[in-house]
Structures are given as C-alpha cells and as structure tokens.
Amino acid sequence: MIDTLAVVGATGAVGRIVLDQILQRKLPHGRLKLLASARSAGQVVTFGDQQITVELMEPSAFDGVDVVIASTPDEVSAEFAPWAVERGAIVVDESGYWRMDPKVPLIIPEVNASAIDNHQGIIASPNCSTTQMVVALAPLHNAARIKRVVVSTYQATSGAGLAGEAELMHSTRGSLDGSAPAAKTFQYPIAFNLIPQIGSEKHEGYTSEEMKMVYETRKIFGDDSIDVCPTCVRVPVAIGHSESILVETEKPLTVEQARELFANADGVTLIDDLAGRQYPMPVDSAGKDDVFVGRVRKDLSSPNGIAFWCVSDNLRKGAATNAVQIAELLAKKMASVA
Amino acid sequence: MIDTLAVVGATGAVGRIVLDQILQRKLPHGRLKLLASARSAGQVVTFGDQQITVELMEPSAFDGVDVVIASTPDEVSAEFAPWAVERGAIVVDESGYWRMDPKVPLIIPEVNASAIDNHQGIIASPNCSTTQMVVALAPLHNAARIKRVVVSTYQATSGAGLAGEAELMHSTRGSLDGSAPAAKTFQYPIAFNLIPQIGSEKHEGYTSEEMKMVYETRKIFGDDSIDVCPTCVRVPVAIGHSESILVETEKPLTVEQARELFANADGVTLIDDLAGRQYPMPVDSAGKDDVFVGRVRKDLSSPNGIAFWCVSDNLRKGAATNAVQIAELLAKKMASVA
Incomplete structure (x- = not known):
C-alpha cells in the first residue's frame, strides 16, 4: 500500500495512461496527487469517478508523498526529483535523465525486479525502444x-x-x-x-x-x-x-x-x-x-x-505500464515492511 | 541504336517511368511499340509529342522487334518472353520469373555490366530492394x-x-x-x-x-x-x-x-x-x-x-531506370557490331 501517491505529468501522452493503469491494475494507494508545471496546473483530470485538480509542482508539493510516478522531459526530472527525494519520496522516473546514474536502478519488472533493492530514492524506467x-x-x-x-x-x-x-x-x-x-x-x-x-x-x-x-x-x-x-x-x-x-x-x-x-x-x-x-x-x-x-x-x-x-x-509497456509495474513492486515492499 | 523497341506493361506504375526514362536518357531507338494484355490494349499513351496506341501482346506482336523492356507480373513474363526470344528479340525483364535462371544474366549496369555478354535472349533486372x-x-x-x-x-x-x-x-x-x-x-x-x-x-x-x-x-x-x-x-x-x-x-x-x-x-x-x-x-x-x-x-x-x-x-533505380540502363548497354553493343 502506497499511502500518498503523486503522478507528475498527468496531462501528457504517457501520464494519462499512467492514471489509466493505476486504476486498471488496481495499484494499492491512498491519496492521489496530480502535479504539473505552471502550464498545466489548475486543469481538472478525471480519475475513475473522481475529479482531481492538477497542483503546481514546487518543492513543498512533495511533502508527505511516498511514491512519485513521473513522465516529464529530462530537464524537468533533473529539477524536481531531488525535491521529492529530500522529502522522503521514492521517484519512479520515466525520463532519460537518471537512467545511467550508477546510484539509480533501471528496472523492467519481468527482467531485473531484484535490482530495486538498491535504490536511493530514484528508480528509472527505461526508454521505450x-x-x-x-x-x-x-x-x-x-x-x-x-x-x-x-x-x-x-x-x-x-x-x-x-x-x-x-x-x-x-x-x-x-x-x-x-x-x-x-x-x-x-x-x-x-x-x-x-x-x-x-x-x-x-x-x-x-x-x-x-x-x-x-x-x-x-x-x-x-x-x-x-x-x-x-x-x-x-x-x-x-x-x-x-x-x-x-x-x-x-x-x-x-x-x-x-x-x-x-x-x-x-x-x-x-x-x-x-x-x-x-x-x-x-x-x-x-x-x-x-x-x-x-x-x-x-x-x-x-x-x-x-x-x-x-x-x-510505446506508451504502455514502453512507458506507463512499466512505471506502474515498478510502483507495484514498491507497494509490495511497503506491505511486507508494514 | 535499337531499330525496333517494344515496351511491355507501359500503362503500369513502372512502365510509365520506363517511357519517361527512354525519353530523358535518350535511349537510341527507331520504332517504338507499346504492348499490353487485353485489359490495357487500345489505350493511347503519350510519348513525347507522339500518341501511341497500346497493341495487344500476342506472339506475332514481337515480329521484327529487336529489344523488349518489360514490367509485368511473373506469370505474364513466363508466357511472353519465349514468344519474343523465338522471334529474335532480346528481352530486358523486370519480373522475378527469370532472375535466378542460370542462363539469364541478372544485371545492374554499375555493378556487373560485363555479365550481359552471356545472355541467351533474356536479361533480368533485379528486385527493387x-x-x-x-x-x-x-x-x-x-x-x-x-x-x-x-x-x-x-x-x-x-x-x-x-x-x-x-x-x-x-x-x-x-x-x-x-x-x-x-x-x-x-x-x-x-x-x-x-x-x-x-x-x-x-x-x-x-x-x-x-x-x-x-x-x-x-x-x-x-x-x-x-x-x-x-x-x-x-x-x-x-x-x-x-x-x-x-x-x-x-x-x-x-x-x-x-x-x-x-x-x-x-x-x-x-x-x-x-x-x-x-x-x-x-x-x-x-x-x-x-x-x-x-x-x-x-x-x-x-x-x-x-x-x-x-x-x-523503387520505381526508378529499383525498376525502370535500371531496365533502361540495361537497354543502353544493348544499344551500345548493337552500335559496335554494326
């Protein structure tokens, strides 16, 4: 169970499918926050039978967040991921920015799920191809x-x-x-x-x-x-x-x-x-x-x-589905710890 | 100089470009006959400032023809090419039917022009890819x-x-x-x-x-x-x-x-x-x-x-242009013999 889950970039091509996959795959979570840059903040997004207003992504937006699933350009990820990690969140990131960082596991759950044990706050999802x-x-x-x-x-x-x-x-x-x-x-x-x-x-x-x-x-x-x-x-x-x-x-x-x-x-x-x-x-x-x-x-x-x-x-297993599967691994780990 | 040149399949995607290339590349030729199956025979085709009526392709249509450039399906080529060769014509064939026949040279003029010397009436142009x-x-x-x-x-x-x-x-x-x-x-x-x-x-x-x-x-x-x-x-x-x-x-x-x-x-x-x-x-x-x-x-x-x-x-070097280039080699040989 992920107490507070945040989705960053929820209004993008991949972000929409992330929300869809969270519902379809029944990712166990409590509160859901949607975050985006100033351009998209304020939009209202339908999630099942809820209407959720997208909040501005600023450092304090990550207070109390447990897991973040993010689909953003590289330069956005470079900026926000440290904000989230400093506040104790685990970031599942679909951008290319962190993938080759030796401290960041790069995970496909069917292939190398166990690599997740070594994360230091950021877990990367690979490029679609x-x-x-x-x-x-x-x-x-x-x-x-x-x-x-x-x-x-x-x-x-x-x-x-x-x-x-x-x-x-x-x-x-x-x-x-x-x-x-x-x-x-x-x-x-x-x-x-x-x-x-x-x-x-x-x-x-x-x-x-x-x-x-x-x-x-x-x-x-x-x-x-x-x-x-x-x-x-x-x-x-x-x-x-x-x-x-x-x-x-x-x-x-x-x-x-x-x-x-x-x-x-x-x-x-x-x-x-x-x-x-x-x-x-x-x-x-x-x-x-x-x-x-x-x-x-x-x-x-x-x-x-x-x-x-x-x-x-490419939007599903190549991006959204793989990220939500990584979040499932985290939810399982949290359940076994709790 | 090719005294009588016949183009088979002149109304098709490649045949149209064959005619265009004969003009553009100034393939030396005398009379030009256009031949096709019953479905296209009777059509009038523009060739430079001439209007040429497409004739029915039957065995006697190849009487007096020196060189044939043909763009037809394999099964059509299998039928007409022997008609033409029996009457002394040389067939430059773009279909797949004859390409792997050991008696048929398969020619790309830039690559293996000299293989043309061994033809026995049919010369094949390779597949476009x-x-x-x-x-x-x-x-x-x-x-x-x-x-x-x-x-x-x-x-x-x-x-x-x-x-x-x-x-x-x-x-x-x-x-x-x-x-x-x-x-x-x-x-x-x-x-x-x-x-x-x-x-x-x-x-x-x-x-x-x-x-x-x-x-x-x-x-x-x-x-x-x-x-x-x-x-x-x-x-x-x-x-x-x-x-x-x-x-x-x-x-x-x-x-x-x-x-x-x-x-x-x-x-x-x-x-x-x-x-x-x-x-x-x-x-x-x-x-x-x-x-x-x-x-x-x-x-x-x-x-x-x-x-x-x-x-x-694929319609030019992959088909029409290569076939017309082969006909150019034949025209040169004919000129050197004459």
Whole structure:
C-alpha cells in the first residue's frame, strides 16, 4: 500500500495512461496527487469517478508523498526529483535523465525486479525502444546468453508525446490536401515519410536514442559485454514501436527453442504464423500491455543467430505500464515492511 | 541504336517511368511499340509529342522487334518472353520469373555490366530492394570483400504497383475519416501501420521478397559465400524504399574510407551529416535515379562492420531506370557490331 501517491505529468501522452493503469491494475494507494508545471496546473483530470485538480509542482508539493510516478522531459526530472527525494519520496522516473546514474536502478519488472533493492530514492524506467527489446530478449539471454544484437527500429510518432501524435495526423492531412505538410515536432514532415534520426548526435554517428539502446540494455541485463548495433527510425505510425532484431547467442538456439522461450516469457505474446499471415503489427498492439513477437527464424548469416520482429505499444509497456509495474513492486515492499 | 523497341506493361506504375526514362536518357531507338494484355490494349499513351496506341501482346506482336523492356507480373513474363526470344528479340525483364535462371544474366549496369555478354535472349533486372542495396554495397565489396549483410527494409507501397500506391492514400483517408481503412492489395490496412510480410512464405520463415535479397545479391556479385539476413517490411510511404544495412567485410574499413567509397561510387549519392540533420529520406528520393546513402558509421557490435541507411526511388533505380540502363548497354553493343 502506497499511502500518498503523486503522478507528475498527468496531462501528457504517457501520464494519462499512467492514471489509466493505476486504476486498471488496481495499484494499492491512498491519496492521489496530480502535479504539473505552471502550464498545466489548475486543469481538472478525471480519475475513475473522481475529479482531481492538477497542483503546481514546487518543492513543498512533495511533502508527505511516498511514491512519485513521473513522465516529464529530462530537464524537468533533473529539477524536481531531488525535491521529492529530500522529502522522503521514492521517484519512479520515466525520463532519460537518471537512467545511467550508477546510484539509480533501471528496472523492467519481468527482467531485473531484484535490482530495486538498491535504490536511493530514484528508480528509472527505461526508454521505450529499449524496454520492449529487452523484454523480448530476456528469455533468450537467460537460456543462451546474448552476445550481440543488431536492431532496426520503426518508431511511432507518439514517442514524441501528444504533439508528435497530432503532427502525424496534421501533416498527413496536409499532404493529402496538397498543402505543405507540417514539421514542428519532427525535423521533417513525417507524412508518408521516414526520418532516420531520433534524438541528437551522441556518439560517433549514433543518435542519443540509439545509444540509449546500447547502454540501457547492458545496464538492465547487468552485462557490459553485450554488443548492440542500433538504427532508430521514425515512421508514420501513431502508436506502437516495431523492431527488426537479430540476436547472436553464446549457446545455439533452434527456432523451436526460441519460439518456446518467447511463448513462455512473462510479458511476451508470440504471434508467429507467416503462412497464416499472423505476425505483430503496430495497429494491433495499440492499447495493449504486452510485447508482441513474431517472424521468429534462424539467422541466415551466423550459426548462433535468431531473427525476429517485435512490436509493443510505446506508451504502455514502453512507458506507463512499466512505471506502474515498478510502483507495484514498491507497494509490495511497503506491505511486507508494514 | 535499337531499330525496333517494344515496351511491355507501359500503362503500369513502372512502365510509365520506363517511357519517361527512354525519353530523358535518350535511349537510341527507331520504332517504338507499346504492348499490353487485353485489359490495357487500345489505350493511347503519350510519348513525347507522339500518341501511341497500346497493341495487344500476342506472339506475332514481337515480329521484327529487336529489344523488349518489360514490367509485368511473373506469370505474364513466363508466357511472353519465349514468344519474343523465338522471334529474335532480346528481352530486358523486370519480373522475378527469370532472375535466378542460370542462363539469364541478372544485371545492374554499375555493378556487373560485363555479365550481359552471356545472355541467351533474356536479361533480368533485379528486385527493387536488392538493386539499391547492391548498388550501395558494390564499392565496399570491391574494396574490402563483403562477407555478411544484415538488412531491414522499409518498403513503399508503390512496390505493389499503382494499386498499392492508391491503396495507401485510400486507406489513409479512410483511417482519418473514421471509416474502415481498405485492405485489398495488402494483407492488412497499411494506413498508419506496418506489415512485416512482403510476398509469401518461401524458405524456413523467410518470405519470397526476403529470399530475393539473398539469392539475387549472390548472383549479381558472383559470390555465393556472401551471407544475407533480410527482414522486409511494408511501410506507409508511397514512393522510395529505405534500408537499414549492416555489412561485415573481410578487410576492415574505417568510416572515412566507407564514406569516400560511397561518395565516389557510380549511381550513389552520399548525404551524411547527422549533426546538420542531413540524411536520405524517401520523400526526397522520389523521382530521382540515384541510390542515396547516409548515417554511415562503425558497427558497434563487430570489428569489421559498417552500418548505413540507404534510400532509393523503387520505381526508378529499383525498376525502370535500371531496365533502361540495361537497354543502353544493348544499344551500345548493337552500335559496335554494326
């Protein structure tokens, strides 16, 4: 039981789903506070049969708060998280700001729940493209140890928030109507286009989004020897990130073994029948919490490789659902202590 | 000089561009015949300042024809190509039907023009996703010998012809208007979606489109030791296939060497400045003949790997332009014999 729970960024694309998940998953909590910056403070948000007014996020707003679930930009998290921790709250943070801090556990409950024991007030939830990949890779890693991952992503516009989702629709209507398609949230018009850049240049020609997939994967698995070569691409899809993944393992896996590992893994649903035209697609993943895996096959280019296709709702398991699952772990710990 | 040139399938998505390219590239030819099945015969097509009536494609239509450029489905090509060859014509064929026939050269003029000498009446142009990849890989192969390619494609709907292009627009309007998005040409609605299947199941979980990339790449390079692991995905883009490619070479290449090889390669344009937000995108490639390469970087997961992003107009270099370039080689041979 979490006595006082605060949700930061409740009016955003992910925050709305955090509230939805708190209700649906019945996260045990007492009082619920909603906090936001001055731009959104004062808004009234529906939560079940309650109407809750969003309060201004200032240091004293965290007085008496036990757990915070936050979906904010990095720079906002950098500012507020210390306010909350100083007042004794535990922050479950979805921003990228704290993830690689050695004092901050980076948690996917299906994969490394026990890492939560070492937190010092802040627990990070991984980047959306990392989360779904690692959920899918975990059963293969446990069975055969992953050495190398080559991944190309097909990322939805909602990864850039409500503005990204809106811009896809706006830009597409503009393109169909023959007017100039908009490009404010994204670098270029996304209508009927692909943009092979997510984030800014970070490391030797790789973007920040790509390097998150490298560093976060290693941290979650606790194995710095795993090599990841990522290519992150924005596609004109509203919700649901997709990934083409090739994984090389230390021990060989047959396709049948890989399929069985996926089928039995926590949080994974296997949809894999090419002849029957069954495979995961983003429109089908929207609004669902699982990571969907299909197109499982032997790599044609290495002895110990498995290729597969992985789709998940980037706002749910990629963000809100994972954060609420981390809060569930905290609620359980609080219950066992109490 | 080609005395009598016939274009088969001139009313299709690729055929229209074949006519355009014959004009633009000034393919030396005398009489031009347009041929099609009963469904399109009788249509009048504009070619420069001429109006040409499409004739019915029957065996005798190839009497006196020297060179045929054909863009038809596989089963149509299987039927008409022997008619043409029996009458002494040379067929440049864009269908998949003849490509892997050992008696048929599979040609990309920038890569293996000399293979044309061994034709026996039919010369095949490769699959669109193979062509752009091989054009980009050729300079790396010549410099450092390619051992392995991992490729994930992002393929435009025009790869399925005019019907595919139209279905993207129709399906997208339907999705925006809240009506059910259409799915006739594609297995599922393509609006704001991805379909990880192009073609039918061919080999151990790989589709026919994917296996084309494996077999055709080896045949064009004349090197069966090259391993290719492909994933082919349809994306909601009208024109321009994109590919995320990782290549491992026998000899190591630095990023600078790879960039210089791309920059100097026939048919390749390098657009590579991530910090300046410059990289190839499908909307920019539409209507152009080159293969565009960007995002060149060291593979983070192998010592001799280079990762890059490759975009090209699938109707042009991926189909019409390559076929007209093959016809240019034939015209040159005819000129040197005459």
